[in-house]
Amino acid sequence: MSDLSGKRALVTGGSRGIGAAIAQSLAKAGAEVAITYAGSADKAEAVVKAIKASGRKGVAIKADSADAAQIERGVKSAVEALGGLDILVNNAGIARAGEVETISIEDIDALLAVNVRGVVLASRAAIPHLGKGGRIVSIGSNLAERVPFPGLTIYSMTKSALLSFTRGLARELGPRGITVNMVNPGSTDTDMNPADGEMAAAQLAHNALGHFGTPDDIANMVTYLAGPQAKQITGAAFLVDGGFNA
Numbered sequence: 001m002s003d004l005s006g007k008r009a010l011v012t013g014g015s016r017g018i019g020a021a022i023a024q025s026l027a028k029a030g031a032e033v034a035i036t037y038a039g040s041a042d043k044a045e046a047v048v049k050a051i052k053a054s055g056r057k058g059v060a061i062k063a064d065s066a067d068a069a070q071i072e073r074g075v076k077s078a079v080e081a082l083g084g085l086d087i088l089v090n091n092a093g094i095a096r097a098g099e100v101e102t103i104s105i106e107d108i109d110a111l112l113a114v115n116v117r118g119v120v121l122a123s124r125a126a127i128p129h130l131g132k133g134g135r136i137v138s139i140g141s142n143l144a145e146r147v148p149f150p151g152l153t154i155y156s157m158t159k160s161a162l163l164s165f166t167r168g169l170a171r172e173l174g175p176r177g178i179t180v181n182m183v184n185p186g187s188t189d190t191d192m193n194p195a196d197g198e199m200a201a202a203q204l205a206h207n208a209l210g211h212f213g214t215p216d217d218i219a220n221m222v223t224y225l226a227g228p229q230a231k232q233i234t235g236a237a238f239l240v241d242g243g244f245n246a
């Protein structure tokens with residue numbers, strides 16, 4: 001298990017689903033953890049309570065990942081609350097479906113704003129605070145590498161963009177001893193993609209293990225990458241998808 005004692009982490013979109021599991025896993029490994037959220041203040045507070053139950057400092061910050069000023073304020077607030085920053089997890093993301101011919105411009109803009117620009121701006125704001133041993137882990141999707149259904153083109157494109165962002169940023173920050181990686185979940189049981197949802201059966205047809213993953217499955221990989229044992233890993237993307245892309 002990773003030892004994150006003394007580390008300070010920020011998880012974007014940590015109020016629900018995968019982000020909430022990551023925040024709690026990092027805290028269990030010893031980190032002090034700040035989370036951002038867009039609207040779910042009550043759920044964010046429940047996650048903070050769970051972090052504090054692990055004996056760590058926890059803080060929830062309302063910061064919309066679609067808004068540049070809020071992202072910058074969110075990172076600044078996290079740094080102030082935790083006394084610095086060692087780990088950034090870019091988890092906040094949205095899903096909107098629709099074929100290219102018909103998807104609304106509003107949906108295209110929202111997907112690009114949160115899933116791409118939000119990740120770039122949070123990383124940009126965090127970098128000056130990260131020292132040697134720093135970590136940036138972004139949550140992509142198995143759809144970054146394969147697009148098995150029509151209607152997911154723009155969402156998949158936003159996640160593919162993070163592959164080159166991760167690789168390029170790994171080269172920029174490698175000389176400073178900071179690693180940059182990506183975890184690509186497959187079907188994971190959350191509000192975004194419930195295991196009993198109407199799209200579940202179509203997804204399971206591609207899944208080698210025959211079941212959805214849990215948010216903890218993703219959190220385990222993120223916590224490993226955030227830890228000292230992963231010090232030689234950078235510029236890489238890791239599928240946690242039950243063999244969906246196999």
Ligand code: NDP
Nearest residue numbers: 013015016017018037038039040064065093188190192193
């Ligand atoms: P959920 O919709 O269950 O949770 C999303 C979280 O992100 C919430 O905490 C939400 O906050 C936050 N969030 C959403 N929009 C914003 C925003 N504009 N600003 C700040 N926070 C925001 O999603 P998942 O947990 O399923 O997804 C997490 C990540 O994993 C996403 O990047 C997603 O694309 C990716 N992913 C998920 C898969 C799945 O099957 N579930 C598969 C592959 C990738 P609030 O509660 O305030 O709304």
